[in-house]
Amino acid sequence: MLTIYAEPRKYNGTSASRRLRRLNKLPAIIYGSQTTPVAITLDNQIIMHNENKNSFYNDQLALVINGNKIIVKIWSIQRHPFKQKITHIDFIIV
Incomplete structure (x- = not known):
């Protein structure tokens, strides 16, 4: 199982997401059936490195x-x- 470290997002919206992308970060969100959605930030380099693996998807x-x-x-x-x-x-939470 692949482990990825993330940080909670402080600001939401289009302009906040653009600022994150300029800093080489990636906005994401976690949905679950019993929980409220959680906005997070991922490191773009780690995602780009792991997206070539079949296990990522x-x-x-x-x-x-x-x-x-x-x-x-x-x-x-x-x-x-x-x-x-x-x-x-x-x-989505499993």
Whole structure:
């Protein structure tokens, strides 16, 4: 199982997400059936390095946020229209 470290996001919205992308960070969100959605920030370099692995898309991932481990799967990925960049990831709690 792949482990990825994340940080909670302080600010939400389009302009906050653009600021994160300029800092080589990636905005993401975690959805769950019994919990409220949690907005997080991921390191873009780690995601770009791991996205070439089949396990990144097919298997469960462990997200560590402030020391709490959450088991998730990728629900959807948004990509830039013509660049090879991911702009946003949605996770769902397993």
